[in-house]
Amino acid sequence: MLDKALLAEVIGVAYGQGLDLAEIYVEEKQVGNIWLEDNRIEKIHSGREKGAGIRVVKANNTAYVYTNDLSRQGLIKAAALARDAIGGQLGSQQAASSWQERKAPLRLDCLSLDWEERIQLIMEANQAARGVSQLIRQVMIAAADVQKQIQIANSRGEYIEEQQSRVRLLVNTVAENKGKIQTGYESIGGVGGWELLEHISLSQMALKAAELSVRMLAAPPAPAGKMPVVMSSEAGGTMVHEACGHGLEADLVQKGLSVYKNKLGQKVAADCVSVIDDATLADKYGSYCFDDEGCRGQRNLLIEKGILKTYLYDWLSARRDGVASTGNGRRESYQHKPVVRMSNTLIAPGQDNPEDIIASTPHGLLVKKMGGGQVNTTNGDFVFDVQEGYLIQDGQIKHPVRGATLIGNGPLVLSNIDGVGHDLGFSLGVCGKDGQGVPVADAQPTIRIKELTVGGTA
Amino acid sequence: MEQTLGQVGAKALNEALRSGAEAEAFLMQGKELSIEVVKGQVETLKQAEEIGLGIRVLKQGRTGFAFTSDLSSSAVKQAVEDAIKISVLATPDEHQILPEKAEYLNLNLYDQATAAMSVEEKIEIARSTEHSALSVDRRISIIERSAYGDVEYCNLIMNTKGLYAYENGNYCGIHIFLVAEDDNDAQNGFSSMSVRKAWDLSPARIGKEAAGNALRALHAKRVGSGRMPIVLDPYVATRFCGIIASMVNAEAVQKGKSLLAGKIGEQVAASCCTIVDHALLADGIASAPFDSEGVPSKNKTIIENGVLNTYLHNTYTARKEGGKSTGNAQRGSFRGLPGVGSSNFSLVPGSLEKDYLLDGIEQGLYVTEVMGMHTANPISGDFSIGAAGLVIENGVLSYPFRGVTIAGNMSEFLMNIDALASDLRYYGGKGAPSLRLKELSIAGD
Numbered sequence: 063m064l065d066k067a068l069l070a071e072v073i074g075v076a077y078g079q080g081l082d083l084a085e086i087y088v089e090e091k092q093v094g095n096i097w098l099e100d101n102r103i104e105k106i107h108s109g110r111e112k113g114a115g116i117r118v119v120k121a122n123n124t125a126y127v128y129t130n131d132l133s134r135q136g137l138i139k140a141a142a143l144a145r146d147a148i149g150g151q152l153g154s155q156q157a158a159s160s161w162q163e164r165k166a167p168l169r170l171d172c173l174s175l176d177w178e179e180r181i182q183l184i185m186e187a188n189q190a191a192r193g194v195s196q197l198i199r200q201v202m203i204a205a206a207d208v209q210k211q212i213q214i215a216n217s218r219g220e221y222i223e224e225q226q227s228r229v230r231l232l233v234n235t236v237a238e239n240k241g242k243i244q245t246g247y248e249s250i251g252g253v254g255g256w257e258l259l260e261h262i263s264l265s266q267m268a269l270k271a272a273e274l275s276v277r278m279l280a281a282p283p284a285p286a287g288k289m290p291v292v293m294s295s296e297a298g299g300t301m302v303h304e305a306c307g308h309g310l311e312a313d314l315v316q317k318g319l320s321v322y323k324n325k326l327g328q329k330v331a332a333d334c335v336s337v338i339d340d341a342t343l344a345d346k347y348g349s350y351c352f353d354d355e356g357c358r359g360q361r362n363l364l365i366e367k368g369i370l371k372t373y374l375y376d377w378l379s380a381r382r383d384g385v386a387s388t389g390n391g392r393r394e395s396y397q398h399k400p401v402v403r404m405s406n407t408l409i410a411p412g413q414d415n416p417e418d419i420i421a422s423t424p425h426g427l428l429v430k431k432m433g434g435g436q437v438n439t440t441n442g443d444f445v446f447d448v449q450e451g452y453l454i455q456d457g458q459i460k461h462p463v464r465g466a467t468l469i470g471n472g473p474l475v476l477s478n479i480d481g482v483g484h485d486l487g488f489s490l491g492v493c494g495k496d497g498q499g500v501p502v503a504d505a506q507p508t509i510r511i512k513e514l515t516v517g518g519t520a
Numbered sequence: 521m522e523q524t525l526g527q528v529g530a531k532a533l534n535e536a537l538r539s540g541a542e543a544e545a546f547l548m549q550g551k552e553l554s555i556e557v558v559k560g561q562v563e564t565l566k567q568a569e570e571i572g573l574g575i576r577v578l579k580q581g582r583t584g585f586a587f588t589s590d591l592s593s594s595a596v597k598q599a600v601e602d603a604i605k606i607s608v609l610a611t612p613d614e615h616q617i618l619p620e621k622a623e624y625l626n627l628n629l630y631d632q633a634t635a636a637m638s639v640e641e642k643i644e645i646a647r648s649t650e651h652s653a654l655s656v657d658r659r660i661s662i663i664e665r666s667a668y669g670d671v672e673y674c675n676l677i678m679n680t681k682g683l684y685a686y687e688n689g690n691y692c693g694i695h696i697f698l699v700a701e702d703d704n705d706a707q708n709g710f711s712s713m714s715v716r717k718a719w720d721l722s723p724a725r726i727g728k729e730a731a732g733n734a735l736r737a738l739h740a741k742r743v744g745s746g747r748m749p750i751v752l753d754p755y756v757a758t759r760f761c762g763i764i765a766s767m768v769n770a771e772a773v774q775k776g777k778s779l780l781a782g783k784i785g786e787q788v789a790a791s792c793c794t795i796v797d798h799a800l801l802a803d804g805i806a807s808a809p810f811d812s813e814g815v816p817s818k819n820k821t822i823i824e825n826g827v828l829n830t831y832l833h834n835t836y837t838a839r840k841e842g843g844k845s846t847g848n849a850q851r852g853s854f855r856g857l858p859g860v861g862s863s864n865f866s867l868v869p870g871s872l873e874k875d876y877l878l879d880g881i882e883q884g885l886y887v888t889e890v891m892g893m894h895t896a897n898p899i900s901g902d903f904s905i906g907a908a909g910l911v912i913e914n915g916v917l918s919y920p921f922r923g924v925t926i927a928g929n930m931s932e933f934l935m936n937i938d939a940l941a942s943d944l945r946y947y948g949g950k951g952a953p954s955l956r957l958k959e960l961s962i963a964g965d
Contacts, residue, residue, distance in 0.1 A: 099775060100775055102611035102613070103609065103610050103611045104610075104611070105583070105585065105610075105857055106583075106584060106585065106606040106607075106609055106610055107585050107586070107587070107606075107855075107856065107857070108585070108586045108587075108602045108603070108606055109586060109587040109588065109855055110586075110587070110588050110589070110590065110595070110598075110599070111572070111587070111588070111589040111855075112589060112590060113570075113589060122561070122563060123561060123562055123563055123564070123565075124563065124564045124565070125564075125565045125566070125567075126564065126565070126566040126567075127566070127567045127568065128566075128568045128569075128570075129568070129569050129570075130569075130570060130571060130572070130589040130590070131569070131571075143567055144567075147565045147567065147639075148565070177606065177609050178609065181609060199776035200775050200776045200777055202775075236775075236776055236777055236899055238776060241779075242900075243776075243777075243779060243899055243900045243901070244900050245897060245899050245900055284904075286745045286925075286927070286961055286962070286963035287745045287963055287964075287965075288965060317662060317664055318661070318662045318699065318701075318706075319662065319664055319699065321706075397568060397570070399564065399566070433895050434892065434894055434895045435892060435895070436891045436892045436893075436894070436895075436906070437891075438708060438891065440699055440706050440707065440708045441705075441706060441707060441708070441922070443891065443906065443908075443922060443923055444891075444906075445891045445892035445895070445905065445906035445925070446892065446895070447892060447895035447904075464902065465902040465904055465927060465929075466904060467892060467895060467904035467905060467906065467925050467927070469891075469906045469923060469924065469925050469963075470923075471923065515923065515924070515925065515963055515964060515965070516963060517904040517905075517906075517924075517925025517926075517927050517963040518904065518927060518961075518963060519904075519927045519928060519961035519963075
């Protein structure tokens with residue numbers, strides 16, 4: 063942690079005449095990663111990194127300088143570089159004279175595991191996966207934890223301290239039969255420590271992944287063409303993240319790069335659809351107390367019963383629209399300026415019974431597990447990968463199908479939702495935007511989309 | 521800088537030797553500048569300096585690794601201690617060794633003229649890219665950003681076997697994202713180029729190309745499902761090259777994670793298909809005198825006329841098979857152990873003009889944009905990705921389409937390539953010409 067007097071001095075240098083904001087973000091990070099593959103602990107990494115990013119803003123223009131030289135000299139140099147880059151005059155403005163301090167509550171309940179304990183869990187999980195079938199050719203397990211200490215100080219006199227810790231666990235399995243290969247995948251992650259494994263053990267995850275890869279070996283290719291699609295809650299929320307989340311990020315909207323621009327107060331989804339972004343959920347992978355520019359994370363109702371209520375904002379985009387930040391200014395690390403990002407994004411649970419949704423579908427695709435996705439916010443087209451899918455016939459779940467990506471258009475799909483279950487399931491991932499990855503979680507109840515293009519080959 | 525990094529490296533190696541371990545120090549120092557211009561104004565200017573050490577220790581066949589961005593004596597000592605402490609927990613592996621010392625070519629990867637350019641000149645490059653895009657057509661309504669960026673780096677690798685490898689280099693690039701709007705339709709356009717020498721940048725060409733890409737995508741229609749011939753433009757073909765690069769990675773092969781395992785000497789692709797990995801390519805973005813563990817780089821033919829010649833190896837994967845490293849150890853930064861990766865990896869172009877690829881196609885798709893490429897599975901080879909582009913009718917390009925997927929398996933993809941154009945283009949370290957596939961599954965309306 064850097065001395066507050068030094069931070070004040072750095073802000074003083076950066077905050078040249080005519081500038082609107084000077085800010086320093088200091089990060090100290092410890093990471094520990096373990097990989098198992100080929101039945102052995104293949105890699106163990108431990109790392110320490112510290113650095114600072116200095117941001118100055120003048121009207122709509124930003125200069126950002128980062129360094130991992132945290133000496134007084136190094137920081138002052140970086141501050142001057144940022145100020146000069148944006149044309150801030152020498153002779154700094156008077157920054158706030160005293161700090162208005164806020165600290166995120168320290169979490170003392172995080173369970174830590176030493177290396178030996180982690181390795182033991184990983185070895186057990188490897189055995190569990192290998193035990194599923196002789197067709198399992200490879201098991202990869204990764205366990206990563208990261209602890210960050212963050213300080214943010216700015217020319218408005220705000221000073222924020224936050225400690226964040228996250229754990230993420232992944233299992234990848236490969237099954238092979240007669241030259242055909244299929245893979246299975248499970249991951250969990252959250253804010254906090256290893257108590258995460260109280261919900262599901264690593265061995266249970268390994269079993270699920272291994273069973274999936276073996277099951278998919280026998281699955282015929284998915285069909286190609288338009289059909290009704292039911293997404294089970296356990297599939298998580300990649301769809302909502304892609305179909306509308308990104309398009310509601312105010313920086314994209316303001317640039318005219320979103321199909322949701324000029325749609326506030328208008329109907330953008332079916333009546334049964336409400337969408338929420340909530341950084342305050344307990345222990346989810348995308349949760350935080352303060353965002354990465356010091357604004358408190360909050361619960362934002364984005365779409366209420368089909369009506370668009372608000373966009374997601376960081377400080378800069380909020381200032382442009384004359385509104386308050388929604389606490390969605392996030393960055394990957396001190397090497398990145400904050401941009402508007404989602405936290406935990408979800409479609410709110412509805413009234414329907416999930417079994418009834420499937421039972422009332424004459425034919426279609428049931429998605430039980432989603433993979434990654436991508437969206438073109440300008441035209442609203444999005445894709446996401448189906449990792450586990452089944453055909454539905456006469457309201458019954460039939461055989462699994464492999465290799466399907468779903469492609470649709472955000473506003474069209476949201477208007478085409480005609481069933482919303484009363485359940486809710488989460489998935490997590492690292493969301494990429496402008497070359498930065500941040501941890502997010504997404505969730506949805508079981509839903510049905512009247513019609514969506516399934517990108518299979520059959 | 522070489523001297524500063526060398527002192528830190530020597531200190532780290534000495535610490536490791538004192539604990540009875542062999543070791544490798546990977547040090548890097550980098551500088552980065554990026555400029556984003558919108559409407560002639562600099563919207564974001566980012567300058568960065570980064571330095572760090574990654575220390576790999578080997579003790580009785582066990583590997584440990586730690587990294588630090590703090591190069592003070594105490595932090596370096598701490599990192600070495602961390603690495604040694606961790607190594608005790610790793611599974612011993614007789615194939616883990618450090619490479620021997622070697623001699624390297626001088627590739628002259630540092631361009632003085634690029635380094636000497638002022639920030640104002642660089643801003644001007646981004647402005648002229650934007651200007652040329654805007655002057656194409658008044659329907660180019662939004663410039664998301666027009667960007668210039670450059671990187672300068674120094675890498676030093678030292679190990680306790682006396683290996684010492686130092687290089688410094690720089691490269692730069694431009695890219696532009698924009699939107700064309702017309703009658704309630706809005707479509708993106710994008711183009712980019714990266715080069716070793718700023719002099720080789722063509723802002724006017726890149727701006728015009730991005731504008732053209734957006735304009736031709738306006739008022740796209742849907743198309744029906746079916747199987748039909750497909751032509752991929754160089755950008756999309758290059759994205760597929762990325763999957764092929766993962767499939768010939770020896771790490772994946774040895775772990776049963778590649779369809780190309782056990783296929784050396786076999787026909788794995790159509791006979792018109794030759795793929796090279798040229799680490800010594802003049803002015804290549806991924807060119808380097810040595811790889812990420814200090815093994816001299818070389819040029820290799822990976823697939824020759826459809827026959828699989830070799831995989832990409834680092835010291836570890838090569839030794840596992842009793843062979844020699846192909847100089848393809850790769851690490852993204854000082855924060856990780858070397859894995860295996862490609863250098864300048866490309867599909868060798870054919871002799872046809874692009875338009876000849878369309879000849880004889882009654883009904884097909886010319887794909888210029890893909891979505892969700894990262895969901896393609898390099899292990900199973902299955903891919904199903906979003907696609908957009910132009911419909912081919914009777915041998916010529918017709919109206920634009922979007923909202924469909926193209927799907928298949930990489931083994932069939934490779935065998936299905938039936939013609940390559942002469943328009944090879946690199947996007948960073950990977951490149952390809954336009955190519956034609958006999959047929960692929962399309963899912964649409």
